[in-house]
Amino acid sequence: MKAIEFMNMKKSHEVQAMSELICSIADHYGLKQVIDVGSGKGYLSSFLSLKYGLKVYGIDSSNINTHGAKERNRKLKKHWKLYHIQSRGDASELPFKMAEEIKLKKKIKCKADFEEVCNDSPANQEKMSASGVLPNTSGSAVSNIRKQMENLRVQPLEEENLCLENAFSLIDFLPVNAVEPASSSQVRNREMSEASTGRRSMTSESSESSIYSPVTSFIKADSELHDIIKDLEDCLMVGLHTCGDLAANTLRIFTSKSEVKGVCSVGCCYHLLSEEFEGQHKECTQENWGFPMCHYLKKESWCCGRNARMAACLALERVTLGQGLPTESLFYRAVLQNIIKDYYGIAKCDRHVGKIYSKCSSFLDYVKMSLKKLGLDESKLPEEIIMEYFKKYKPRMNELEAFNMLKVVLAPCIETLILLDRLCYLKEQEDVAWAALVKLFDPVKSPRCYAVVALKRQH
Incomplete structure (x- = not known):
C-alpha cells in the first residue's frame, strides 16, 4: 500500500x-x-x-x-x-521477491556496463573506471539511527533489515559528533525480534x-x-x-x-x-x-523577535533551485500598508489580509479586496490614487526582492538557533x-x- x-x-x-x-x-x-x-x-x-x-x-x-x-x-x-x-497469498514472499529483483537489476546493469566497455571507447572506459572506484553512499537512515541507539545497552533484539536498503540517504542524516562515541564493550549487534x-x-x-x-x-x-x-x-x-x-x-x-x-x-x-x-x-x-x-539562552536573555522568526520559516533550498520568492505578492502587500497608513491613519492592525493575491487579477483588485476584508471604506480611496501608489513604488520592487533574498540567506541561522535551543534543553x-x-x-x-x-x- x-x-x-x-x-x-x-x-x-x-x-x-x-x-x-x-x-x-x-x-x-x-x-x-x-x-x-x-x-x-x-x-x-x-x-x-x-x-x-x-x-x-x-x-x-x-x-x-x-x-x-x-x-x-x-x-x-x-x-x-x-x-x-x-x-x-504472496505477501510472505515479498521481501525475497524484492531481493531477487534487486539482484536482477544489478545483473542487468553490470551486463550493460560491460557491453559499453567492449566498445573500446575511451569515454566509456573512463566512465566504467570511475563507477568502479566510487563508494556506494546509499543506505538506510533508520539503520543509521539504530546504530546510535545501540550505545544505550538495552535488551538484545533481532533485526531483519529487509527492504530498507536505499530508502534514505545517509548524507546529512546526523550532524557530526551529534552523539558521543561509546566504548566498544557497549556496542553490540542487535536485531528486531520475530514478534x-x-x-x-x-x-x-x-x-x-x-x-x-x-x-x-x-x-x-x-x-x-x-x-x-x-x-x-x-x-x-x-x-x-x-x-x-x-x-x-x-x-x-x-x-x-x-x-x-x-x-x-x-x-x-x-x-x-x-x-x-x-x-x-x-x-x-x-x-x-x-x-x-x-539554561544558557535564558541566562543571556536571548530574543529573536517576530521578524527574525518569520524569516526562519523561509525555504533556502527551494529558492536555490529557482522556485523563488513571491516577490510581486510581497510588493503588493508593502504598497497596501503604505496606502492604509497614509489614507486611513492605521499603523498597526490586528486583522489580516491573508492569502488573497492568487485571487486577484491586478493590484487595483488586490487593494479593493484587502480593504473590504479589513473592514475599511473603499469609497474613500479613488482608483487613480491607488494606481499612483503603484507607479510610485514599482521602481523599488528590486530593493524588496534583494531584502527578501537576504532574509532567505539568514533563515537557516535563525532556524538552527531555535532547534539547537531545543536540543540543548534535552541534553x-x-x-x-x-x-x-x-x-x-x-x-x-x-x-x-x-x-x-x-x-x-x-x-
Whole structure:
C-alpha cells in the first residue's frame, strides 16, 4: 500500500520517512502505544496504525480536524483491508521477491556496463573506471539511527533489515559528533525480534492493539496525559509539524512524564513561538515559553523577535533551485500598508489580509479586496490614487526582492538557533540518554525537515 494514494507528494514523503523512524524507536523500547501531538488530519497516525500495527492516539485542538480524521481513517481502513485480502497469498514472499529483483537489476546493469566497455571507447572506459572506484553512499537512515541507539545497552533484539536498503540517504542524516562515541564493550549487534517483525508486517491481521483514536484536546506543557488518555502506558510521543509553542511543550511533556520513553518532533511556524524576553511580553506572567528553552539562552536573555522568526520559516533550498520568492505578492502587500497608513491613519492592525493575491487579477483588485476584508471604506480611496501608489513604488520592487533574498540567506541561522535551543534543553535533562537533530526529510520537498529525536534512559 503506497501512502501516496491518499496524500499529496509532500505529505507522503514526510509520513513514510517519519513513520519508519518512529516504528524503529518503538521496536527499540518494545512500545506499542504512540501519542501523535497536533495530529491534524491524522495522516501520520493512520499510517502508523495501519502499516505498523501501533496503537495511536492523535491529539488535536480542533474538533473539525478530529472528526475529519475519524472519517478519513475509516476510508483508509476499508482500502487497507481490500489490499490485505488481495496481497495475502504472496505477501510472505515479498521481501525475497524484492531481493531477487534487486539482484536482477544489478545483473542487468553490470551486463550493460560491460557491453559499453567492449566498445573500446575511451569515454566509456573512463566512465566504467570511475563507477568502479566510487563508494556506494546509499543506505538506510533508520539503520543509521539504530546504530546510535545501540550505545544505550538495552535488551538484545533481532533485526531483519529487509527492504530498507536505499530508502534514505545517509548524507546529512546526523550532524557530526551529534552523539558521543561509546566504548566498544557497549556496542553490540542487535536485531528486531520475530514478534516485532510480525507486528510490523503489512499482512498481519488487524487487532485491537493496532487502532487509531483521534482525541480533541488542547495540549500545554503541564497537560496531564492520564486525563486525556485513560489507558496510558509506556509510549512514544511524536509530532509532525507541530506549530509554535506546541513543539516546545511536546519536549517538556516528554521530559516530565515517566510514561513517555522517546520523542520525535518536527516543529514549524516559528513566527507563532512565544518569546520570554520579547519586549511586548515583559509584564506577562506566563511560565512556559516557546523560546528560549535551555539554561544558557535564558541566562543571556536571548530574543529573536517576530521578524527574525518569520524569516526562519523561509525555504533556502527551494529558492536555490529557482522556485523563488513571491516577490510581486510581497510588493503588493508593502504598497497596501503604505496606502492604509497614509489614507486611513492605521499603523498597526490586528486583522489580516491573508492569502488573497492568487485571487486577484491586478493590484487595483488586490487593494479593493484587502480593504473590504479589513473592514475599511473603499469609497474613500479613488482608483487613480491607488494606481499612483503603484507607479510610485514599482521602481523599488528590486530593493524588496534583494531584502527578501537576504532574509532567505539568514533563515537557516535563525532556524538552527531555535532547534539547537531545543536540543540543548534535552541534553540538560538527567533522564535523557540520547538526543540529536535529525535531517529527516528532503528540504526541497519539506523545508521544515529537521526532527528533534530523544530517548530516555532505561532503568
